[in-house]
Amino acid sequence: MASHPQMDDRKKRILQAITDDYINTAEPVGSRTIARRYNLGISPATIRNEMADLEESGYLEQPHTSAGRIPSQKGYRFYVDFIMKVEGVSAEEKRRIRRELDERRREISLLIEETARILAQLSRYAAFVLPPVSRAGVFKRLELVPVDDQTVLVVLVIDPGFVKTHLVATGHRLTQRQLAHIAGFLNSRLRNLSLAGIGSGLLREIRAELDEYNSFLDAALDAIVRSLETRPEDQVYTNGQVNILEQPEFRDVTKAKAVLELLAEDEAVYSLLADTVNAQNVKVVIGQESAVPGMSACSMVSAPYEVCGVPVGALGVLGPTRMHYSHVVALVEIVAENLSDVLTRMLVV
Amino acid sequence: MASHPQMDDRKKRILQAITDDYINTAEPVGSRTIARRYNLGISPATIRNEMADLEESGYLEQPHTSAGRIPSQKGYRFYVDFIMKVEGVSAEEKRRIRRELDERRREISLLIEETARILAQLSRYAAFVLPPVSRAGVFKRLELVPVDDQTVLVVLVIDPGFVKTHLVATGHRLTQRQLAHIAGFLNSRLRNLSLAGIGSGLLREIRAELDEYNSFLDAALDAIVRSLETRPEDQVYTNGQVNILEQPEFRDVTKAKAVLELLAEDEAVYSLLADTVNAQNVKVVIGQESAVPGMSACSMVSAPYEVCGVPVGALGVLGPTRMHYSHVVALVEIVAENLSDVLTRMLVV
DNA sequence: GATTAGCACTCTGCTCGCGGGAGTGCTAAT
DNA sequence: ATTAGCACTCCCGCGAGCAGAGTGCTAATC
Numbered sequence: 150m151a152s153h154p155q156m157d158d159r160k161k162r163i164l165q166a167i168t169d170d171y172i173n174t175a176e177p178v179g180s181r182t183i184a185r186r187y188n189l190g191i192s193p194a195t196i197r198n199e200m201a202d203l204e205e206s207g208y209l210e211q212p213h214t215s216a217g218r219i220p221s222q223k224g225y226r227f228y229v230d231f232i233m234k235v236e237g238v239s240a241e242e243k244r245r246i247r248r249e250l251d252e253r254r255r256e257i258s259l260l261i262e263e264t265a266r267i268l269a270q271l272s273r274y275a276a277f278v279l280p281p282v283s284r285a286g287v288f289k290r291l292e293l294v295p296v297d298d299q300t301v302l303v304v305l306v307i308d309p310g311f312v313k314t315h316l317v318a319t320g321h322r323l324t325q326r327q328l329a330h331i332a333g334f335l336n337s338r339l340r341n342l343s344l345a346g347i348g349s350g351l352l353r354e355i356r357a358e359l360d361e362y363n364s365f366l367d368a369a370l371d372a373i374v375r376s377l378e379t380r381p382e383d384q385v386y387t388n389g390q391v392n393i394l395e396q397p398e399f400r401d402v403t404k405a406k407a408v409l410e411l412l413a414e415d416e417a418v419y420s421l422l423a424d425t426v427n428a429q430n431v432k433v434v435i436g437q438e439s440a441v442p443g444m445s446a447c448s449m450v451s452a453p454y455e456v457c458g459v460p461v462g463a464l465g466v467l468g469p470t471r472m473h474y475s476h477v478v479a480l481v482e483i484v485a486e487n488l489s490d491v492l493t494r495m496l497v498v
Numbered sequence: 499m500a501s502h503p504q505m506d507d508r509k510k511r512i513l514q515a516i517t518d519d520y521i522n523t524a525e526p527v528g529s530r531t532i533a534r535r536y537n538l539g540i541s542p543a544t545i546r547n548e549m550a551d552l553e554e555s556g557y558l559e560q561p562h563t564s565a566g567r568i569p570s571q572k573g574y575r576f577y578v579d580f581i582m583k584v585e586g587v588s589a590e591e592k593r594r595i596r597r598e599l600d601e602r603r604r605e606i607s608l609l610i611e612e613t614a615r616i617l618a619q620l621s622r623y624a625a626f627v628l629p630p631v632s633r634a635g636v637f638k639r640l641e642l643v644p645v646d647d648q649t650v651l652v653v654l655v656i657d658p659g660f661v662k663t664h665l666v667a668t669g670h671r672l673t674q675r676q677l678a679h680i681a682g683f684l685n686s687r688l689r690n691l692s693l694a695g696i697g698s699g700l701l702r703e704i705r706a707e708l709d710e711y712n713s714f715l716d717a718a719l720d721a722i723v724r725s726l727e728t729r730p731e732d733q734v735y736t737n738g739q740v741n742i743l744e745q746p747e748f749r750d751v752t753k754a755k756a757v758l759e760l761l762a763e764d765e766a767v768y769s770l771l772a773d774t775v776n777a778q779n780v781k782v783v784i785g786q787e788s789a790v791p792g793m794s795a796c797s798m799v800s801a802p803y804e805v806c807g808v809p810v811g812a813l814g815v816l817g818p819t820r821m822h823y824s825h826v827v828a829l830v831e832i833v834a835e836n837l838s839d840v841l842t843r844m845l846v847v
Numbered sequence: 848g849a850t851t852a853g854c855a856c857t858c859t860g861c862t863c864g865c866g867g868g869a870g871t872g873c874t875a876a877t
Numbered sequence: 878a879t880t881a882g883c884a885c886t887c888c889c890g891c892g893a894g895c896a897g898a899g900t901g902c903t904a905a906t907c
Contacts, residue, residue, distance in 0.1 A: 179870050194880050197871065215870045215887045256665055294641050296655050302663070304653075306645050314651070314663050316605055391762055394755045402751060406743045413740055528899050543851050546900065564858045564899045851906075861895085870886085877880075 153227065155206040161232060162189055163199050164208055168220045168228045172471055175397045177217030222436045222470070225448070229433050229474050236475040238483050242271055246484055250491045257281065257311065260495070261386050264464060264488050269389025271484075272477050274468035275412055277387040279422045281461040281492065286311055288339045293328040301328065307344065311496070385418045398446060398469045407443045412467070417441065425451040425463035431482050436470045446470060450477045452485040456492050464488065502576065504555040510581060511538055512548050513557055517569045517577045521820055524746045526566030571785045571819070574797070578782050578823050585824040587832050591620055595833055599840045606630065606660070609844070610735050613813060613837050618738025620833075621826050623817035624761055626736040628771045630803075630810040630841065635660055637688045642677040650677065660845070734767045747795060747818045756792045761816070766790065774800040774812035780831050785819045795819060799826045801834040805841050813837065 166187040170178045180196040183189070189196075200218055203209045208224035211217075220228065238246075249267055250260065261280045268276035286307035294302040299322065305313040338355055390412045399405040411417050421441060425432055431452045437445045450472070451465030464485055466477050515536040519527045529542040529549060538545075549567055552558045557573035560566075569577065587595075598616055599609065610629045617625035635656035643651040648671065654662040687704055739761045748754040760766050770790060774781055780801045786794045799821070800814030813834055815826050 177870090181870075192880050193870095194872095194882095195878085198879090201872080211871090213887060215885080217870065292643050294643065294653050296661055302653060302661055304643050304651060304663075312645055312651055312665055314653075316661055391755060391758045394751050394758070400751050402743050402749050402754065405751065405754075406740060409740045409743070526899090530899075541851050542899095543853095543901095544849085547850090550901080560900090562858060564856080564901095566899065849907090851904100853904085854902090855900105856902105857898105857900080859896105859898085861897105863892105863894085865891090867889090869888085872885085873883090875880100875882085877878105 153231075155202065156227070156231075159189075159191075160199055160203060162187075163196060164203060164220070164224060164228065165232045167200075167209065167218055168224065168232070171219050172473055175471060177212055177219050179217035182217070219471075222438070225435045225470060225474075226438075229435070229478075233475045233478075235479045235482075238476075238479045242480070243483065246271070246487050250487050257492075257495075258386075260488075260491065262388075264484065265386040265388035268464060268466060268480070268484050269392060272389075272466045272468070272480055273392050273395065274466050274472065274477070275387065275390045275393055276464070276466050277385055277412075277418050277422065278464040278488075279385055279419065279426065279462045281311065281456065282426070286344055288342050288344060291332055291335050291339070293332045295323070295325065295328060298322050385415045385422070387412055387418060393468065396469045396471075398471065404446065408447060408467075411441070411443045421449060421467075422451055422463045422465055425465065426453050426460050428453055428463075431478050431485075433474065433478065448472045448474075450474070450481050452481045454485040454489045454492070456489065456496055461492075502580075504551065505576070505580075508538070508540075509548055509552060511536075512545060513552060513569070513573060513577065514581045516549075516558065516567055517573065517581070520568050521822055524820060526561055526568050528566035531566070568820075571787070574784045574819060574823075575787075578784070578827075582824045582827075584828045584831070587825075587828045591829070592832065595620070595836050599836050606841075606844075607735075609837075609840065611737075613833060614735040614737035617813060617815060617829070617833050618741060620829055621738075621815045621817070622741050622744065623815050623821070623826070624736065624739045624742055625813070625815050626734055626761075626767050626771065627813040627837075628734055628768065628775065628811045630660065630805065631775070635692070637691050640681055640684050640688070642681045644672070644674065644677060647671050734764045734771070736761055736767060742817065745818045745820075747820065753795065757796060757816075760790070760792045770798060770816075771800055771812045771814055774814065775802050775809050777802055777812075780827050780834075782823065782827065797821045797823075799823070799830050801830045803834040803838045803841070805838065805845055810841075 163183065166183050166189065167178050170182065170186065180193040180200060183196050184191070184193045200209060203224075204211060204218060207221055208227060209218040210221045210224075212219065246267055249263060257280065261278050265276050265278045268278070288305075289308045290306040292304040292306070294304060296302050296316070301317050301323065303315045303317055305315070307313065335355070338351075342351075390409055393399055393408060394405055399408065421439065421444075428451075431450060434444075434449045434451075436448060439447075439449065446469060447467055448470050449465055449467050451463055453460040453463045455461060464481065466481055468477070512532065515532045515538065516527050519531065519535065529545040532538070532545050533540070533542045549558060552573075553560060553567065556570060557576060558567040559570045559573075561568065595616055598612060601612075606629065610627050614625050614627045617627070637654075638657045639655040641653040641655070643653060645651050645665070650666050650672065652664045652666055654664070656662065684704070739758055742748055742757060743754055748757065770788065770793075777800075780799060783793075783798045783800075785797060788796075788798065795818060796816055797819050798814055798816045800812055802809040802812045804810060813830065815830055817826070
């Protein structure tokens with residue numbers, strides 16, 4: 150709580166009351182309301198004085214003279230960092246999260262999708278999940294399954310248990326033996342390398358070798374090599390975008406549109422979440438703290454999740470700045486934990 | 499044009515003018531406007547008389563006394579069926595569609611996604627595409643690729659060229675030989691059967707046989723057999739939902755929310771498009787002609803697409819009832835054609 | 848007999864002005 | 878240091894009034 154010298158205990162309680170109230174009602178809150186609703190044992194006049202101070206030091210703002218106060222960005226920040234108690238997620242909700250993530254899923258993408266759905270439903274805001282990025286894993290095996298004359302299915306097995314498949318047009322007819330050859334060669338060169346370590350250098354090298362070895366495979370090889378490259382801008386799973394239309398701050402369609410457009414762009418959402426993957430624990434970004442334009446009226450709560458203790462992805466919730474932080478933080482935390490568990494169990498068998 | 503006895507040529511031209519104008523301006527249109535903007539060679543007074551007739555026979559309605567007229571659902575229907583000329587898609591747009599769909603795509607899902615994107619961008623409404631359903635195809639081959647001790651990747655090759663992969667937890671350790679055995683057996687029984695023909699009856703039969711043959715494979719088999727079943731409620735690719743917020747009829751957030759919620763539900767969108775797959779050519783559904791509640795303010799233009807002349811999927815555009823039908827119909831038509839072409843070339847090599 | 852000009856009428860949307868209500872800041876009393 | 882009291886400010890909702898657009902009807906015109 151360094152660098153907040155103006156904050157004594159009473160100011161803290163008043164800021165808390167104002168923020169809590171505003172989060173619930175979306176209406177600027179006045180001294181009278183506070184005195185009535187939260188019994189702090191002081192009169193409206195005193196509260197008014199404190200409020201004036203809090204406004205002066207930037208924690209509150211006033212939409213117009215003679216309206217109540219609302220928390221400023223700095224106010225929310227202080228609230229999140231030093232005031233709010235992370236609210237327990239109800240046992241009911243906990244069970245639901247557990248149960249719905251636990252259902253036997255055979256495909257990771259379904260699990261991720263489900264996670265986004267739960268998060269959106271329980272938070273009543275928009276939710277998104279960055280699927281596990283396989284760069285954290287280790288190359289285990291590659292299989293080439295012929296599909297028809299000119300098409301091969303590349304199956305990439307990664308440890309822990311991810312599987313990536315790519316359909317590749319070879320442009321040549323390849324015999325079963327030739328495929329086995331290529332697969333064998335690639336396997337011998339790549340086995341047990343971490344995906345992050347398989348740089349373009351090594352790939353180029355391998356390519357040169359194979360070219361020499363059998364130059365007519367060029368096209369096929371090209372395709373296979375390309376399919377090894379992980380695309381970081383992979384899909385993002387979003388859910389509950391429409392929820393934000395329930396928030397009074399987005400009653401104006403043009404504002405809602407700005408945010409919904411942002412959420413519709415995978416790259417934008419990706420860039421919002423990208424550095425959460427390597428964050429410690431839950432991260433809260435309030436309003437314009439995010440550099441992304443169009444986020445100024447929004448806040449984001451996000452957290453990384455892991456497999457076997459290694460962070461592999463992230464998930465988060467986006468809502469108005471006036472967000473129910475204490476609940477959402479707890480929710481994001483617990484969903485991230487559960488997803489980590491389920492994934493870990495699922496992938497390492 | 500049977501069953502429209504009240505319609506003479508002049509009424510048709512007036513209905514056309516009103517509909518065109520209303521589609522462009524979203525404002526009820528009055529007799530004066532028509533006389534000025536479309537030179538039909540008749541005076542406002544005459545137009546007023548005709549408009550009264552058109553309202554009487556249900557083609558027009560009046561939001562309130564002394565406002566202009568707007569087309570009713572019946573009016574739009576007549577407009578779409580008998581009046582509008584399908585507007586040529588500009589050469590520029592045609593080239594763009596061709597080019598963007600033509601780019602080497604290796605994965606069908608990417609192609610479908612791209613199709614939805616183009617459709618949304620060019621129509622400026624919401625677009626969706628039902629991916630090709632494999633039931634139309636023929637079982638060609640099944641491969642079982644071991645991923646780790648208890649997991650198998652089932653690769654299902656369908657003719658024409660679709661590939662479906664499913665990750666399956668077997669619950670048992672299976673040797674390479676056992677897998678080869680199962681695959682061989684299933685292949686011998688299923689090869690060249692149409693997927694639609696592989697009913698649960700045949701599957702049960704096969705299962706009994708395999709059970710008998712090697713009963714301890716039960717769990718593994720169960721999973722494999724299940725993965726053969728095609729899920730009709732497969733994913734739907736939607737794009738441009740936010741576009742509808744640009745339409746003045748959805749300036750009211752609650753209306754917008756209703757439609758966006760509908761679009762967010764895959765099943766709902768699926769049910770909208772389901773019977774288009776087997777439709778002839780382009781289909782236009784206006785307002786409450788669709789039974790889906792919440793669609794009353796919307797219209798949908800959709801068309802099937804095919805591979806090798808066999809309909810396999812559908813795509814469509816959803817917008818307000820006041821939709822630019824002539825353009826959208828042309829657009830949907832041409833995108834469907836292009837997708838059919840590209841898919842056919844892509845799948846049959 | 849169909850078309851049109853003219854006119855009275857209706858309905859919306861906008862602006863304006865006017866309280867009522869909520870909230871503040873200041874001053875003086877406790 | 879706290880609080881009661883009071884004057885002041887600003888928003889919001891409401892109704893009146895007015896301009897504009899459009900209609901339907903009637904009577905004149907081609």
